[in-house]
Amino acid sequence: MGKFLGKPDLESFPNAAKKGLKIFSNQQINAVSGYERLYRLFWNRKAEELCRNPSFAKWSKTAITGVIATEWSLKKTALLSNHATRLMDYESSTSDTNRKRKQKADTVYQGSLSMLNEHKNLLRLDEELRNLKRPDNTTRNKKKKISAMEDAMQAKISELKKRQEALRKGLENMAKEKHVQNTDIVKNMDVNTTQLDSASIQELINTIMPQDDVGEGCSGSKGPDEGGDSDSEQEVALPVDSESDLSGEEGCSGARGEDEEAESDRAQEVNLNVDS
Numbered sequence: 001m002g003k004f005l006g007k008p009d010l011e012s013f014p015n016a017a018k019k020g021l022k023i024f025s026n027q028q029i030n031a032v033s034g035y036e037r038l039y040r041l042f043w044n045r046k047a048e049e050l051c052r053n054p055s056f057a058k059w060s061k062t063a064i065t066g067v068i069a070t071e072w073s074l075k076k077t078a079l080l081s082n083h084a085t086r087l088m089d090y091e092s093s094t095s096d097t098n099r100k101r102k103q104k105a106d107t108v109y110q111g112s113l114s115m116l117n118e119h120k121n122l123l124r125l126d127e128e129l130r131n132l133k134r135p136d137n138t139t140r141n142k143k144k145k146i147s148a149m150e151d152a153m154q155a156k157i158s159e160l161k162k163r164q165e166a167l168r169k170g171l172e173n174m175a176k177e178k179h180v181q182n183t184d185i186v187k188n189m190d191v192n193t194t195q196l197d198s199a200s201i202q203e204l205i206n207t208i209m210p211q212d213d214v215g216e217g218c219s220g221s222k223g224p225d226e227g228g229d230s231d232s233e234q235e236v237a238l239p240v241d242s243e244s245d246l247s248g249e250e251g252c253s254g255a256r257g258e259d260e261e262a263e264s265d266r267a268q269e270v271n272l273n274v275d276s
Contacts, residue, residue, distance in 0.1 A: 013044055015051035020061055023047065033183040035168070038079065038191045039072060045191075046071055071195075073161055077119045078193045079186075080167050081204060084112050086185050087171055090178045104174045111167035113208050118163045120201045122156040129153065 009026065010017040017023060024040040032040065046068045050056045056064060088108065129149045131137060139145065175182040196204070 013048040016044070016047035019047075019051045019064070021047045021051065021064065034186045035076070035079070038186065038189065041191045042072055042075060043068060070157055073157055073164070074119070074195045075191070075193070076164050077115060077160070077201075078196050079189055079191075080115065080164055080171070081112060081196070082189055082193065083171055083182075083185055084108055084167065087174055087178070087180065087182070090180050101177060104170070104177055107170040108167070108174055109208055111163070111170045113205060115160070115163040115167050116196075116201050116205050116208075118156070118160045119196065120198055120205070122153065122160055123198050123201070125149065125153055125156055 010023060013023050022043070024044055029037055029040045029044075047064070050059075050064050050067060056067075059067075088105070129146070132139065132142065132146055132149060172182055175185075
């Protein structure tokens with residue numbers, strides 16, 4: 001049995017507790033670091049937000065958990081972009097050659113571009129799905145097309161998670177080269193950061209694209225696919241700080257505790273609200 005890390009503050013999340021959703025205690029939140037800690041903070045707040053919304057009153061715990069998982073993926077793009085910008089502003093150590101430093105920076109830039117483009121494609125697909133679902137849309141085989149598009153969105157969400165994880169690994173490698181603790185950077189990030197909309201994503205992409213040469217201390221981002229790990233969550237089977245297997249936690253509200261990668265029955269358009 002795992003170590004008991006205190007009872008969750010159910011009074012602060014009454015609607016989520018009533019629904020039977022998992023709530024993390026303060027001890028459970030403070031027992032981890034990096035993105036895992038941000039994820040647990042996000043989980044509590046988003047669970048309460050959804051459960052007090054009448055639109056979700058008849059939704060199952062599994063479906064709501066899927067919404068939280070998708071919302072976290074969308075939130076994480078903004079967090080990783082912020083992380084990349086902050087890390088690029090740190091001076092490099094002298095332990096690596098200029099070539100190696102440039103390779104790591106290029107990896108982060110390319111990974112950021114890859115993640116942002118994938119996120120933009122997901123938002124575009126969501127907009128198409130919303131249009132298809134409109135009552136005045138009388139296209140032929142509407143139900144079949146909606147089902148196919150929802151499946152495509154699930155695939156896009158999974159791909160976005162892979163791009164995010166690749167970037168996180170690239171940031172981890174760059175942090176090691178710069179002798180910077182990534183967890184310190186992430187600790188100072190705000191989980192309430194607004195999700196990126198299509199215009200914001202395109203603006204970031206335009207900022208990155210002109211970078212022919214990656215210099216030290218540039219506030220930009222591209223992305224990664226190298227080893228490195230730590231404060232991660234999982235989409236691509238990582239060892240620690242996983243945001244997965246959340247069902248095994250002690251001191252929770254009694255829900256079955258879906259993990260971060262749990263999916264809802266289908267990718268609902270409500271999952272892609274960029275205002276949260």
